[in-house]
Amino acid sequence: MDLIDLTLIWVALIGLGIFMYVLMDGFDLGVGILFPFAPDDAARDQMMGSVAPVWDGNETWLILGGAGLLAAFPLIYTVFLPALYLGVFLLLAGLIFRGIAFEFRFKATRNKVWWDRSFFLGSTVAAFAQGAVIGAYVQGFETENFRYVGGALDWLTPFTVMTGVGVVAGYALLGVTWTIMKTEGRTQRWAYELAPWLLAAVMAFFLIVSLWTPLTSERVMARWFDNLSWLWIFPTLTLVVAGWIAWRLQGRAEASPFIGSMMLFGLFYIGILVSMWPYAVPPTYTFWEASSDPGSQLFLLVGFLFLIPIILGYTAWTYWVFRGKVKPGTGYTGH
């Protein structure tokens, strides 16, 4: 096992899995966050219809993230979940309420407005909780002998509230650019008007987090202001991509704002990993200390390398089967 660093491979694989989740569930949570602001009920039907074919497959990536962490980095699983106990409950309750809202909204008549609210609140709470998890990761955990020993609400600080709200804004940006890509007419025009504001909000949060993070941690400060000057390529690229999105929105491009927003998330993601590397459970344990046995990592790796391409293949196939724009007046209104 000395020839290949299994832990490093698993950092890449789990990283990819979580990133897949963030991108894929991000835009459908974003659509939920935008729900109350949509111009009318027809637009809401259209928006929900656009994410309907994909959202439950997307959430399977979250389960893979949970199970994969338990398999490859059990320490992350067994410190994060107890530390974020109440936040995890909020996340799950949010996902459940938005899930059933999805299913019931089109069947309801008298109670439709309640399912609208449930969809909005569930999506927003779930997005906020995910942002708070990222904030808590940056903030670090109080541990002793591989166990979490902090309090129940240690994760809830001004910093994590800020990262939580930041992710809500970020998912909303993914949702609005997705809506641009998948709709036409009135709904699309509304999305074009909203998108620049959300882009501005996301960049504002990016700026605040970028300034706040080094101030909360000397290690992060050292990482960015010591001699690794090439790291500054990531924030520079972030600004370039944001500018590109703004320019493409101006030109009424349909797909590139969404692609650009995904790239923004990719850059944020790399930025966080670079800041925290090599800590899995900061400030104490590295990814190598958080690893499971090499034998266990290898046993699962075989399955991953064989099955993940197959999963990506049939997932892509269903996206293709249900491709195209959602036209106004279609979708579920007929039900």
Place this chain on the structure above:
Amino acid sequence: MDFDPILLSRIQFAFVVSFHAIFPVFTIGLAAYVAVLETLYYKTDNPVYLKLSKFWIKVFAVVFGMGVVSGIVMAFQFGTNWSNFSFAAANFIGPVLSYEVITAFFLEATFLGVLLFGRDKVPRGMHLFAACMVALGTFISSFWILSVNSWMHTPAGIELVDGMVQMTSWTQAIFNASFPYRFAHMAVASFITGGIVVAGVSAYYINHGRNLETSKKALCMCVIMLAVATPLQLFVGHEHGLNSFKHQPVKVAAMEGAWETKAGAPLILFAIPDAANERNRFEVAIPYLASIILTKRPDGVVPGLLEVPADERPPVGIVFWSFRVMVGLGMIFIAMSLLSALQLYRGQLFESRRLLRVWTWLIPAPFVAVLTGWFVTEVGRQPWMIQGLMRLDEAVTPSTTGWMVLATLIGYVAVYAVVFTAGVYYLRKVILAGPDPVAQADDTDTGRPKRPWSAVPTALDDGQQTAGA
């Protein structure tokens, strides 16, 4: 105020897992039934199979949806409430649970969309393939999860190094001693559950003179299957019990209500176990029968609960009574299945109105049988998390406090109450509406939906929207 986090964590886990368990046990059986119907339709072109399949796919979609949302919770329960267990056992349970996700969950979630909404978008053979993949996915999923569960009852293929599970053999750990029995018992239970629900609903339609052609076909299929499956389950369950007798004798002692070790132990039919005084009250028993069942000899020795110290005994009453409820219901299922098969053979099944009515009443019964069966095996393992290796108090999350567990327990109860009420209400509407050939064309044509429940065109709170469909 002080609450016991261990007790509350146990209640919380029992609640969320019991709530979750009722959905997959039904969908495993129903997915197989749908795959059979789709295959028959593909081969014979008989529209009765198509109508039946379309109707049961709608029911499947609702139940599967509830299973998915409650299943996401399960993936995180191990970490939030039982982090010491997860940490110690991660080398085994982590990869095995991950294999469940990559071999089963993605397969189900992805092909379900094609099954529900792709009938007119993909070739017929591809649609049949999707139906088979969904059924296969549910089975693969139960394979992995039951392997982990069985390993907690009969751990193998590992050694403990400084309290951490280290693998010595993956095959021994995955195919541990109780796994084949538990898997077979659960698989047959899924078929029986699916069969009784389909039979009960079909019997309801026949008694009300509705959907006669499809319902008679469905009822025949179920009765024949149940006439084989229910006696088979008695045999499989018995073998599973013998396996527990060998590996977990204390659990079997609790099931039998046996306090003292006896040669020639009686089979206790009724008793009120009294743990404080270590004896039974109001006992009604058949002499020697427990020894005959468990050891095949009338003077065979059946170890009693007193063999182990009081703090290593499970709560006897729950195990003892859950076992009797499960077995009692199983006997009713056997009697009903054989009687119905006989009536079918005599050509009088559809005229036996009382028999049909009992099938409809029995719809909730298999769920009760499955849950009580799980109570027997899980409560019977107490106080062990991993039998003989790790106790519950060592497994619980050290940082949780009673009020945290209580708050989330109340939260889950509230959330699930909403999900369950809405789901059952909706399911009832779908079933009362029945297979409707006119509405059928609609849900396959609308195009994109892949959400499970949107396959069902019934309006939720009143009939207004169905009229427009």
